Amino acid sequence: xxxxxxxxxxxxxxxxxxxxxxxxxxxxxxxxxxxxxxxxxxxxxxxxxxxxxxxxxxxxxxxxxxxxxxxxxxxxxxxxxxxxxxxxxxxxxxxxxxxxxxxxxxxxxxxxxxxxxxxxxxxxxxxxxxxxxxxxxxxxxxxxxxxxxxxxxxxxxxxxxxxxxxxxxxxxxxxxxxxxxxxxxxxxxxxxxxxxxxxxxxxxxxxxxxxxxxxxxxxxxxxxxxxxxxxxxxxxxxxxxxxxxxxxxxxxxxxxxxxxxxxxxxxxxxxxxxxxxxx
Numbered sequence: 001x002x003x004x005x006x007x008x009x010x011x012x013x014x015x016x017x018x019x020x021x022x023x024x025x026x027x028x029x030x031x032x033x034x035x036x037x038x039x040x041x042x043x044x045x046x047x048x049x050x051x052x053x054x055x056x057x058x059x060x061x062x063x064x065x066x067x068x069x070x071x072x073x074x075x076x077x078x079x080x081x082x083x084x085x086x087x088x089x090x091x092x093x094x095x096x097x098x099x100x101x102x103x104x105x106x107x108x109x110x111x112x113x114x115x116x117x118x119x120x121x122x123x124x125x126x127x128x129x130x131x132x133x134x135x136x137x138x139x140x141x142x143x144x145x146x147x148x149x150x151x152x153x154x155x156x157x158x159x160x161x162x163x164x165x166x167x168x169x170x171x172x173x174x175x176x177x178x179x180x181x182x183x184x185x186x187x188x189x190x191x192x193x194x195x196x197x198x199x200x201x202x203x204x205x206x207x208x209x210x211x212x213x214x215x216x217x218x219x220x221x222x223x224x225x226x227x228x229x230x231x232x233x234x235x236x237x238x239x240x241x242x243x244x245x246x247x248x249x250x251x252x253x254x255x256x257x258x259x260x261x262x263x264x265x266x267x268x269x270x271x272x273x274x275x276x277x278x279x
Contacts, residue, residue, distance in 0.1 A: 022097075186244075
């Protein structure tokens with residue numbers, strides 16, 4: 001049985017700890033980060049913590065002097081070793097406010113949970129078969145100060161993921177309230193058209209992905225033209241290539257969206273250039 005960390009202490013994964021008065025449970029009042037470790041090295045950890053701390057500030061948490069990135073990193077590494085998740089692992093930190101009603105939280109100090117899961121090496125290799133996607137239209141993503149955060153009120157993505165499973169898609173594309181492309185349930189979206197690489201701007205409501213930021217930087221170094229902009233569904237379906245990015249899988253190419261098929265020539269080249277060991 002694996003362990004998890006709750007506010008600095010170890011518990012068995014079956015332990016029930018959250019109060020029925022938890023604002024995290026009642027209102028989704030919190031944030032999360034998902035990271036990857038290889039040989040107990042947590043990739044891009046500084047960027048993950050920077051995004052988490054920005055979100056904590058946006059949600060008006062009050063941080064104690066003991067709640068620091070260094071402390072969380074130490075607890076992550078200790079948990080990876082305790083669970084034996086040494087080679088490749090997925091890590092999730094969930095941060096949430098404690099007890100209270102909508103207008104009367106007991107305090108604004110963050111509670112937190114750290115979990116780890118072992119991953120197969122196949123999860124970080126090039127997906128040669130390509131992904132099958134569809135476009136989810138029942139719930140739209142808003143464009144506001146919360147849109148770029150990985151907050152715990154995740155219903156648009158949760159509903160899109162349920163629909164994708166029903167349709168036997170690998171993932172679903174979400175639209176924003178302007179009916180433009182936002183992101184997928186677990187990744188940021190890039191498309192390639194006439195040699196230019198496009199991705200929805202953060203103002204379009206997509207998650208401010210750590211891997212998205214890294215990919216844009218690396219593509220610029222490699223002298224690709226990258227444009228962050230608003231993208232219509234027609235822009236997506238008329239692209240030559242489409243790929244998804246997140247911190248767990250790096251780059252994954254998309255083979256189909258509905259009846260539209262995409263190639264992967266440039267995407268494969270980009271993947272080899274940025275992640276040469278993940279071919």
